[in-house]
Amino acid sequence: MELELLTVIVAVIVAFLAGAAVALYASRHYAKSTANAIVHKAKMEAEVLRNNETMKGKEEALDIRTKAEKEANQRLQKVQSSEAKLKQREIQLNQQQGDLNRNKKEVEQQRTANEQERTRLENQDAAMQDRLHELERQEKTIQDTLEHVSGLSADEAREKLIESLRDEARTRAAGYINDIMDDAKLTANKEAKRIIVETIQRVATETAIENAVTVFHIDNDEVKGRIIGREGRNIRALEAATGIEIIVDDTPEAIVLSGFDPVRREIARLALHQLVADGRIHPARIEEVVAKVRRQVEDEIIETGKRTAIDLGIHGLHPELIRLIGKMKYRSSYGQNLLQHSRETANLCAIMASELGLNPKKARRAGLLHDIGKVPDDEPELPHATLGRRLAEMYKEKPDICNAIGAHHDEEEATSLYAPIVQVCDAISGARPGARREIVEAYIKRLNDLERLAMSYPGVVKTYAIQAGRELRVIVGADKISDADTERLSAEIAKKIQDELTYPGQVRITVIRETRAVSYAK
Numbered sequence: 001m002e003l004e005l006l007t008v009i010v011a012v013i014v015a016f017l018a019g020a021a022v023a024l025y026a027s028r029h030y031a032k033s034t035a036n037a038i039v040h041k042a043k044m045e046a047e048v049l050r051n052n053e054t055m056k057g058k059e060e061a062l063d064i065r066t067k068a069e070k071e072a073n074q075r076l077q078k079v080q081s082s083e084a085k086l087k088q089r090e091i092q093l094n095q096q097q098g099d100l101n102r103n104k105k106e107v108e109q110q111r112t113a114n115e116q117e118r119t120r121l122e123n124q125d126a127a128m129q130d131r132l133h134e135l136e137r138q139e140k141t142i143q144d145t146l147e148h149v150s151g152l153s154a155d156e157a158r159e160k161l162i163e164s165l166r167d168e169a170r171t172r173a174a175g176y177i178n179d180i181m182d183d184a185k186l187t188a189n190k191e192a193k194r195i196i197v198e199t200i201q202r203v204a205t206e207t208a209i210e211n212a213v214t215v216f217h218i219d220n221d222e223v224k225g226r227i228i229g230r231e232g233r234n235i236r237a238l239e240a241a242t243g244i245e246i247i248v249d250d251t252p253e254a255i256v257l258s259g260f261d262p263v264r265r266e267i268a269r270l271a272l273h274q275l276v277a278d279g280r281i282h283p284a285r286i287e288e289v290v291a292k293v294r295r296q297v298e299d300e301i302i303e304t305g306k307r308t309a310i311d312l313g314i315h316g317l318h319p320e321l322i323r324l325i326g327k328m329k330y331r332s333s334y335g336q337n338l339l340q341h342s343r344e345t346a347n348l349c350a351i352m353a354s355e356l357g358l359n360p361k362k363a364r365r366a367g368l369l370h371d372i373g374k375v376p377d378d379e380p381e382l383p384h385a386t387l388g389r390r391l392a393e394m395y396k397e398k399p400d401i402c403n404a405i406g407a408h409h410d411e412e413e414a415t416s417l418y419a420p421i422v423q424v425c426d427a428i429s430g431a432r433p434g435a436r437r438e439i440v441e442a443y444i445k446r447l448n449d450l451e452r453l454a455m456s457y458p459g460v461v462k463t464y465a466i467q468a469g470r471e472l473r474v475i476v477g478a479d480k481i482s483d484a485d486t487e488r489l490s491a492e493i494a495k496k497i498q499d500e501l502t503y504p505g506q507v508r509i510t511v512i513r514e515t516r517a518v519s520y521a522k
């Protein structure tokens with residue numbers, strides 16, 4: 001039994017080993033076939049990769065060759081272009097060389113001709129020098145003969161001749177001056193007077209008198225204490241806010257506001273009026289009211305400028321120019337309100353331009369703007385005419401308007417007809433009776449300067465400044481100055497007054513020469 005079992009086990013083992021051997025053989029065969037397939041596939045892939053790399057290498061080589069050929073062609077074109085330029089340059093240089101040779105030949109020819117001409121001129125100069133010496137000898141002989149015959153030396157004869165010619169020329173010049181002045185008086189003076197008189201008569205004006213103080217009236221003197229405040233707090237706050245000195249003295253029912261700026265004085269006056277009317281006067285309220293009034297005054301300035309431009313029919317003004325026109329309301333010159341003066345000048349300019357056949361709108365515009373240099377926001381050290389011209393240029397006014405503004409006090413040359421019109425109308429508005437006031441001391445000094453200047457001339461006996469300094473009468477000695485010299489003396493005094501003195505309007509110089517014969521019957 002055991003033997004059978006052992007036999008079976010052996011048989012099973014043998015059978016298993018036989019199956020394993022078969023399986024091992026089959027597995028080995030499969031592995032071999034698989035390996036062969038993998039090797040074949042790897043060879044095929046390697047062949048494909050080798051072919052791809054070969055194609056890629058050929059393409060890269062072809063690209064490199066194409067680029068190299070392209071670069072070579074470009075370099076060849078550049079070389080050919082450079083060669084063409086060099087050939088062209090060579091042709092130009094050859095032409096220039098030929099021109100230089102021709103020019104050199106012409107210069108040599110010209111130099112030779114110049115040498116010949118210089119030799120000829122030197123010969124002529126020598127001949128002329130000989131002739132000049134001969135003429136000088138003849139002139140000396142003639143001069144000696146004339147001196148011997150006349151009994152006078154050459155210098156004495158020359159002085160007598162010059163004196164004679166000077167007297168004759170002076171007499172003729174005086175005659176010419178009289179003729180010219182008579183002719184001018186018959187023609188231009190008459191027409192100019194007509195235009196000016198008609199212009200003045202056609203303009204109605206109002207005169208505004210302003211100074212450096214403003215009087216603020218109050219109902220009773222108790223208000224003064226409230227304005228001053230405890231220990232002066234209110235008045236100090238008011239002065240600090242407005243920049244105006246407030247004088248509270250014994251003047252009944254009045255407070256004086258003192259300051260050089262009329263706008264500040266107006267702000268202070270309006271602020272005081274509101275504070276007194278409201279009754280609440282303390283530093284915080286003062287600052288609030290002053291700020292509010294300042295805004296109101298600024299609005300009023302702009303509104304005044306707009307209303308003035310509309311009244312005069314002037315359009316297209318820059319907003320800043322309109323504001324400057326409004327500021328003129330609070331500016332005065334010798335007591336004459338600047339805005340009123342500018343309006344008056346504008347109307348005068350328009351009328352005069354119409355009489356002369358010019359554009360009245362342009363003339364009115366120039367007349368209104370001619371004094372804007374007096375009211376700038378800053379105060380540069382420039383004449384107001386020059387500053388006004390710069391402001392007009394800044395705000396795009398036309399060149400003839402700018403020139404009329406800048407030339408109305410002769411700070412620059414007039415280049416248009418509107419400049420003398422503005423100058424004349426400005427003088428008419430400022431010089432008419434009652435237009436302006438002067439300080440008494442300045443007025444007296446101006447009259448004394450006029451008389452003293454005229455007395456500095458020889459032959460003047462007496463001088464009188466009359467008609468508020470608008471006429472200067474000069475009395476000369478009849479034995480010292482002739483009738484012909486009176487015209488010259490009048491013109492010289494007028495020129496010196498114009499150059500050295502400052503005066504409104506114009507000054508008429510009248511030279512009086514008279515001869516008196518006095519006898520006594522006994």
